Amino acid sequence: MAKRIAVETTLNGEETVFLCEPRQTLLEALRDNLGLIGSKEGCGNGNCGACNVILDGVLVNSCLVLAPEIEGRSVVTIEGIAEDGVLHPLQQKFLEHASLQCGICTPGFIVSAKALLDDNPAPNEYDVRLWLAGNLCRCTGYDKIVRAVLDVAENDA
Amino acid sequence: MAGTKQNGTGTLAANGQNGYKVIGTRPVRPDGVDKVTGRAVYAADVQMTGLLHGFVLRSPHAHAHIRSIDTSKAEALPGVRAVVTAADLPEAEDKVEDLGEGAINLKYLSDNVLASEKVLYHGHAVAAVAATSPHIAEEAAGLIEVDYELLPPVMTVDDALADDAPILLETLRTDSMGEVGAEQTNLASVFSHQRGDLDAGFAGAHLVVDRTYRTETVHQGYIEPHAATALYSADGQIIIWTSTQGSFAVRGQVCEILKIPVSRLKVVPTEIGGGFGGKINVYVEPVAVILSQKAGYEPVKIVMSRADVLAATGPTSGSNIRVKIGVDADGKISAALAELYYEAGAYPGSPVGAAANVSLAPYAIDNLQVDGYDIVVNRPRSAAYRAPGGTNVAFAVESVVDELAEKLDMDPAEFRILNGAKENDRRPDGLQYARIGQIETVEAIRDSEHYQSPLEGKYRGRGIASGYWNNWGGQSSATAVLNPDGTVNLNEASTDIGGTRASIAMQLAEAMDIEYEQVKARVVDTDTVSYNDVTGGSRTTFATGLAAYNLGRQLLKEMKSRLADQWEVAAGDVSYEEGTFSAGSESVSFAEAAGLVQREEPLMASSTVHPQDFGPGFSTQCVDIEVDPDTGKITILRYTIAQDVGKAIHPSYVEGQMQGGVAQGIGWAINEEYIYDDEGRLLNASLLDYRMPTSLDLPMIETIMVEVPHPAHPYGVRGVGEVNIVPPAGAVANAVFQATGVRMDKLPISPANLLEAMWAKEAEAAELVPGDD
Numbered sequence: 001m002a003k004r005i006a007v008e009t010t011l012n013g014e015e016t017v018f019l020c021e022p023r024q025t026l027l028e029a030l031r032d033n034l035g036l037i038g039s040k041e042g043c044g045n046g047n048c049g050a051c052n053v054i055l056d057g058v059l060v061n062s063c064l065v066l067a068p069e070i071e072g073r074s075v076v077t078i079e080g081i082a083e084d085g086v087l088h089p090l091q092q093k094f095l096e097h098a099s100l101q102c103g104i105c106t107p108g109f110i111v112s113a114k115a116l117l118d119d120n121p122a123p124n125e126y127d128v129r130l131w132l133a134g135n136l137c138r139c140t141g142y143d144k145i146v147r148a149v150l151d152v153a154e155n156d157a
Numbered sequence: 158m159a160g161t162k163q164n165g166t167g168t169l170a171a172n173g174q175n176g177y178k179v180i181g182t183r184p185v186r187p188d189g190v191d192k193v194t195g196r197a198v199y200a201a202d203v204q205m206t207g208l209l210h211g212f213v214l215r216s217p218h219a220h221a222h223i224r225s226i227d228t229s230k231a232e233a234l235p236g237v238r239a240v241v242t243a244a245d246l247p248e249a250e251d252k253v254e255d256l257g258e259g260a261i262n263l264k265y266l267s268d269n270v271l272a273s274e275k276v277l278y279h280g281h282a283v284a285a286v287a288a289t290s291p292h293i294a295e296e297a298a299g300l301i302e303v304d305y306e307l308l309p310p311v312m313t314v315d316d317a318l319a320d321d322a323p324i325l326l327e328t329l330r331t332d333s334m335g336e337v338g339a340e341q342t343n344l345a346s347v348f349s350h351q352r353g354d355l356d357a358g359f360a361g362a363h364l365v366v367d368r369t370y371r372t373e374t375v376h377q378g379y380i381e382p383h384a385a386t387a388l389y390s391a392d393g394q395i396i397i398w399t400s401t402q403g404s405f406a407v408r409g410q411v412c413e414i415l416k417i418p419v420s421r422l423k424v425v426p427t428e429i430g431g432g433f434g435g436k437i438n439v440y441v442e443p444v445a446v447i448l449s450q451k452a453g454y455e456p457v458k459i460v461m462s463r464a465d466v467l468a469a470t471g472p473t474s475g476s477n478i479r480v481k482i483g484v485d486a487d488g489k490i491s492a493a494l495a496e497l498y499y500e501a502g503a504y505p506g507s508p509v510g511a512a513a514n515v516s517l518a519p520y521a522i523d524n525l526q527v528d529g530y531d532i533v534v535n536r537p538r539s540a541a542y543r544a545p546g547g548t549n550v551a552f553a554v555e556s557v558v559d560e561l562a563e564k565l566d567m568d569p570a571e572f573r574i575l576n577g578a579k580e581n582d583r584r585p586d587g588l589q590y591a592r593i594g595q596i597e598t599v600e601a602i603r604d605s606e607h608y609q610s611p612l613e614g615k616y617r618g619r620g621i622a623s624g625y626w627n628n629w630g631g632q633s634s635a636t637a638v639l640n641p642d643g644t645v646n647l648n649e650a651s652t653d654i655g656g657t658r659a660s661i662a663m664q665l666a667e668a669m670d671i672e673y674e675q676v677k678a679r680v681v682d683t684d685t686v687s688y689n690d691v692t693g694g695s696r697t698t699f700a701t702g703l704a705a706y707n708l709g710r711q712l713l714k715e716m717k718s719r720l721a722d723q724w725e726v727a728a729g730d731v732s733y734e735e736g737t738f739s740a741g742s743e744s745v746s747f748a749e750a751a752g753l754v755q756r757e758e759p760l761m762a763s764s765t766v767h768p769q770d771f772g773p774g775f776s777t778q779c780v781d782i783e784v785d786p787d788t789g790k791i792t793i794l795r796y797t798i799a800q801d802v803g804k805a806i807h808p809s810y811v812e813g814q815m816q817g818g819v820a821q822g823i824g825w826a827i828n829e830e831y832i833y834d835d836e837g838r839l840l841n842a843s844l845l846d847y848r849m850p851t852s853l854d855l856p857m858i859e860t861i862m863v864e865v866p867h868p869a870h871p872y873g874v875r876g877v878g879e880v881n882i883v884p885p886a887g888a889v890a891n892a893v894f895q896a897t898g899v900r901m902d903k904l905p906i907s908p909a910n911l912l913e914a915m916w917a918k919e920a921e922a923a924e925l926v927p928g929d930d
Contacts, residue, residue, distance in 0.1 A: 021292075023292065031201075031202075035204075036195070037195065037196075037198065037199075037202040038194070038195015038196065039195070040199070040201075040380075040381070040430070041201065041382070041460075042380040042381065042382070042430075042463065042844070043463040043843065043844045044462060044463055045463070045843060045844075045845070047463075047843060047844035047845045048380055048463075048844050050380055077195070078194065078195035079194070079195050081194070082194055087190070087193065087194070091190075091193040091194065094193050095185045095186075095189045095190070095193060096185065097809070098183065098186075098656065098807075098809035098810055098812075098813055100189070100192055100193070101431075101654065101655035101656060101810070101813055101814075101817065102379070102380070102381070102428075102429060102430045102431040102432075102654050102655065103188070103192035103193075103197060103428065103430070104199060104379075104380045104381040104428075104430025104431060105380045105430075106192050106193055107193075107195045110193060125857075128852070129852040129853045129855075130853055132851075132852040132853075133851040133852050133853040133854075134851075135851075135852070136380055136844060136849060136851065137380065137852075138377075138378045138379055138380055138431050138433070138817070138820075138821065138849065139431055139654075139655060139813070139817045140813055140816060140817050140820070141813075141816035141817050141819055141820030141850075141855060141858050142820070142851075142852040142855055143812075143816045143855075143857050143858050144809070144812075144813060144816070145852070146852060146857070147857075
């Protein structure tokens with residue numbers, strides 16, 4: 001058994017301590033050590049965005065971050081997007097627009113779109129497409145995903 | 158009467174149409190909240206006490222004999238609980254069985270799961286480890302020593318059919334329409350569909366175009382890698398949790414491979430993160446079972462890496478295709494020939510049979526011949542991929558059709574309408590069409606704002622193409638439980654890839670004249686309902702929807718009957734309108750009735766269906782592109798798809814199928830391909846190098862739902878999942894011709910391939926200039 005280290009972090013707004021192996025990725029720690037299964041592994045090398053989380057306000061692929069790196073930092077995952085049991089507008093619009101088919105990429109898209117809107121509350125279609133180009137969806141052709149994000153955006157395009 | 162509905166405006170609300178209350182609306186899917194909050198449990202999310210982690214060791218070689226495998230060092234690593242090879246599987250028989258998804262030789266099925274004598278492709282599984290962590294399992298797999306005797310790789314149709322080609326499968330003989338050859342071969346089967354007089358048809362033609370094409374291997378590209386967890390209990394009972402399009406297909410395959418009765422295996426389908434045909438074959442499921450048994454009856458989870466998914470699962474066939482079509486002076490097709498050479502991968506079973514039917518299906522042709530060849534090569538065993546085989550051949554046929562129209566100076570839409578197949582025409586194998594909507598889809602494109610608008614600018618072009626898919630009926634089983642509060646639990650076994658819980662529940666709600674929200678649809682395991690075919694063949698909303706309709710009718714009939722008994726009237730005297738049962742002075746709401754009728758005895762219904770009269774789907778599509786002449790990169794400017802959808806139950810999910818199929822087809826057309834080195838090793842097994850479309854690569858995809866109701870379904874449903882992927886490559890290729898003057902003879906039309914073709918055309922033009930040497 002590899003030596004484990006304790007990591008103290010803020011996870012979805014809660015002070016959290018967990019044990020991990022130094023070689024574990026943040027994605028693996030979230031899923032296997034912390035039971036947060038919403039972040040998905042589609043590729044394991046930063047190409048699909050299904051594992052995206054927000055780390056100190058910055059969108060990252062959690063498969064490319066080592067778990068010990070989040071010591072003292074703040075992480076928001078898909079499980080932290082809805083607040084007090086109320087769906088975030090992005091979650092609501094993804095449902096209304098039928099922006100998901102199989103749904104495996106959906107958490108990553110919602111987290112990515114949240115990071116976009118935090119940064120730019122009024123993106124146009126190009127801004128949305130450029131930002132979301134780091135997230136792969138194989139089911140929808142992106143049409144209904146882009147529409148959902150634009151529907152939430154302030155300019156309401 | 159066909160109706161059309163155009164989206165593209167993002168309109169959400171739509172009231173039910175054509176007198177329907179639920180059908181045609183766009184409710185939120187039952188599994189929606191779990192999927193936007195991250196709670197939905199997919200295969201890799203399964204956790205349980207004592208869970209071990211598996212890792213599969215794969216061949217680094219394309220073609221080799223396995224001389225020996227030494228697992229001793231792996232077994233000695235601390236944390237390792239079991240190591241297995243093909244020696245741990247029962248000996249498989251060299252015989253063909255139909256396991257519900259086409260016939261398969263059981264030896265090939267077993268050998269693909271764990272190679273016994275030979276490895277036949279880079280990525281072929283040879284051994285597996287179960288350990289206390291995935292990292293230890295991977296480390297241990299690296300300690301397994303496999304002694305290979307390398308053989309020359311056979312990578313393409315041409316390699317495989319060469320006179321001195323190395324043989325992949327010792328016992329394979331060519332099946333030629335039932336006659337079996339005597340020689341060893343890589344040609345698994347050959348067939349021919351013929352009608353009319355081909356020679357006379359070509360002899361009398363005003364114009365003949367005869368071209369050959371090459372398409373490369375592509376992958377389904379689902380974002381969720383294959384994953385399964387198996388628990389082999391000490392009492393011999395086995396449970397598999399897996400991501401699959403068909404829990405019963407998994408049961409059938411695993412039981413054949415492990416030689417156990419179906420009663421010992423329960424398959425529990427998790428949520429599934431995409432399949433597109435690629436999640437029907439088993440890969441890790443039987444391996445997890447034998448690891449669990451050998452590890453002392455502890456559960457074992459195997460999750461594939463993306464590299465393994467690309468190297469060892471899917472893909473669909475590369476192909477060599479010849480298409481020759483003759484027309485008379487008016488543009489009417491006088492004869493057509495198609496020769497289809499499809500690469501099956503390591504074991505027989507390419508989709509060439511389906512491709513033959515797709516090939517010329519949109520056209521009414523009296524004189525035709527379609528020949529198919531199924532060929533084994535050192536690539537992964539091919540799997541179904543959305544309208545299997547269709548995109549390859551439609552690229553070829555639609556390119557020839559476009560060239561004919563161009564040379565005749567005819568509008569390509571008018572050419573397709575003139576020659577369009579309709580009711581009572583026949584597809585290539587002779588099957589006669591009932592009411593179909595091919596011509597309506599061409600008309601919808603012709604009349605669209607998109608097609609009617611001008612496209613200007615250098616290196617810009619517009620192309621159209623049509624496509625066909627047969628669809629399927631298949632077998633479905635479902636049960637419905639009436640709850641005393643007036644809701645209905647709908648238990649069905651069709652795994653939900655794209656919103657079918659909703660589309661099936663809507664049909665039950667419509668049949669019972671209740672609200673969609675009163676139906677609770679859930680996907681159940683193989684012990685809970687009877688046999689159910691895969692979610693595939695665009696059958697689920699059609700066939701499982703039919704079962705749901707039957708359930709609704711049964712429950713209503715029984716409710717009326719019980720109310721009649723209570724009210725002491727004849728069953729025929731109880732009416733049910735606007736959600737109210739009544740007879741004489743008696744009157745109760747549906748919810749009240751649900752309680753009343755179950756005072757003495759509970760009420761549930763079951764339905765099994767196997768509809769044979771499924772309706773085929775057609776689609777015609779239009780694309781505008783721009784080519785960068787310096788890089789060869791294609792930009793998709795605008796895209797419109799018209800598809801005959803029969804009746805759109807949930808229009809948003811129908812549009813979603815149309816848009817998704819188009820997006821996959823565009824990827825196939827302009828970027829996606831397997832790239833192998835000279836030794837047959839896959840060079841681009843990552844999602845960076847296997848380049849699927851991103852949001853930035855696509856525009857909004859405009860949809861025109863053409864509704865030609867299918868006469869054999871109570872709500873007119875046709876499958877909508879697959880035909881949309883058939884036309885895109887042809888449409889893009891035809892647009893490329895308009896933009897550049899180049900007729901592409903291969904897929905993908907990647908920047909490199911297109912630049913090469915443009916340069917070749919320039920060189921050819923330069924040679925034609927006299928005295929230019």
